[in-house]
Every structure is written in structure tokens, then in C-alpha cells.
Amino acid sequence: MLGLRRSEYTMQVDREVDRAQVLLTELYGLGVGEASVALRDEAVATGVSVHAAALAVVANWATQAPVLRRSPRGL
Numbered sequence: 001m002l003g004l005r006r007s008e009y010t011m012q013v014d015r016e017v018d019r020a021q022v023l024l025t026e027l028y029g030l031g032v033g034e035a036s037v038a039l040r041d042e043a044v045a046t047g048v049s050v051h052a053a054a055l056a057v058v059a060n061w062a063t064q065a066p067v068l069r070r071s072p073r074g075l
Contacts, residue, residue: 023061042056
């Protein structure tokens, strides 16, 4: 059971980091590799994990670029 929970957690972390990288590419016009490096650099500079840096990007993206907000599909 513990292995299953770790797997679910790992998949969630991966999705959140991927989402942050996509937002960085949209916000700053970076390539995927550049967004990955920028996220890692931010994590190192602030002394947090890449996941924590990604969560900060996702949490703050709307205030930095409100024009990128889109309605969810199907609404």
C-alpha cells in the first residue's frame, strides 16, 4: 500500500512540475528545456525543492499574466 501511495504522489509531483514548466514557456517564451533549467535555478537560489518552486509558479501565474487565463474546456 505504501508503494502505491508513493507512486500516486510521484505522479502528482510530476504533473505539477510539468504544469509549472508549461506556464513558464507561455509567460516568458522559453523553450521546454529552458523552463526546466529556470525552475531548477529558482529552486537552488531560494533553497527549496523543484516541486516547491513549481508550486509557487503555479500559485502565482494568474497575477503575473491574467491574459493567459482560459475557460476550462466544456464550459
